[in-house]
Amino acid sequence: MEGSAEKLRKKLQGEGLLDRERKQQLPDSINTVGVVTSLGGAALYDILKVIERRSPWTEVIVRDARVQGDKAVEEISEGVKILSESGMVDVLIVARGGGSMEDLWAFNEESVVRAIHASQIPVVAGIGHEVDVTLSDLAADFRAATPTAAAESVSPDRGELAGELTAVSY
Numbered sequence: 001m002e003g004s005a006e007k008l009r010k011k012l013q014g015e016g017l018l019d020r021e022r023k024q025q026l027p028d029s030i031n032t033v034g035v036v037t038s039l040g041g042a043a044l045y046d047i048l049k050v051i052e053r054r055s056p057w058t059e060v061i062v063r064d065a066r067v068q069g070d071k072a073v074e075e076i077s078e079g080v081k082i083l084s085e086s087g088m089v090d091v092l093i094v095a096r097g098g099g100s101m102e103d104l105w106a107f108n109e110e111s112v113v114r115a116i117h118a119s120q121i122p123v124v125a126g127i128g129h130e131v132d133v134t135l136s137d138l139a140a141d142f143r144a145a146t147p148t149a150a151a152e153s154v155s156p157d158r159g160e161l162a163g164e165l166t167a168v169s170y
Contacts, residue, residue, distance in 0.1 A: 007106045010134055012110070017117045024122040024143045024156065033154050034060040034089035034121075036079035039064040043097040043126070043147035046133050050151035061089055067096040072106035077115040084119040087126055091122050091154050094136060095147040098129040106133035117138055126150025 012018055033051065037043050044062065051058050063079035066072040076094065083092055094116060096104065106112060107127050116123050116139045125140035125146035137143040145152035 001123065005135060008108070008110055008113075009138070012113060012135065012139070017113065018117045018135075018138045019084040022117075024119075026122050026124070026142060030058065030090045030154050030156075032061060032089045033151075034083035034086075034092040035060060035062045035095060036065050036076055036083065036092065037062070037147070041067065041097055043067075043095040044098075046146075046148045047093060047095060047126070047151040050148055051052040051155045054152065054157045055155040061086075066083045066106075068099070068106055073109045073112055076106055077111045080112070080119055080123070084115075084121055086095070086125075089121060091124060092119060092128055093124045093150045093154065094140065095126040095150055097147060098132065101132075103133055104128050104134055107136035109135075112136055113139045124150045124153055 017024060027077060031048050035044065035047055039062065049058060052058060063083050065075035065079045080092065080094060083089055104127060113135045116136055122141040124142045124144055125137045126144040126149060128135055130145040144153050
């Protein structure tokens with residue numbers, strides 16, 4: 001199975017889909033975050049908790065998608081495409097908690113990687129744990145080690161912002 005991922009990686013790399021030069025920068029100001037993940041997973045809970053703590057003014061729009069098994073590839077790809085084209089979000093997180101490589105396999109599928117690459121807005125991948133790397137991670141504009149780190153990357157810390165405002169006001 002891993003050999004097929006390596007073969008696909010080489011193909012996609014040859015097409016430029018994994019090139020760093022093609023990566024979009026995360027916006028300086030993020031008001032609305034789109035999330036593609038399972039509504040029932042711990043990854044969503046962690047993302048919502050982090051955003052609420054760090055920047056409670058940030059809106060979150062979730063597109064439910066299976067993150068493993070039948071229909072996962074289709075639902076993840078469709079979720080990325082829909083939120084990317086919606087005009088409703090500034091940045092997109094594609095997330096899933098940890099698991100075996102088989103559990104994470106949907107994120108190594110070509111249609112998911114192509115959907116991430118084609119996104120009109122920056123995509124942050126927060127898939128698995130720190131040691132897990134999928135082709136979706138390589139295609140994303142920003143790779144976070146975990147779903148929690150993905151949420152941190154798109155939400156400024158309100159404590160730090162308050163400190164900056166205080167420093168500027170004196």
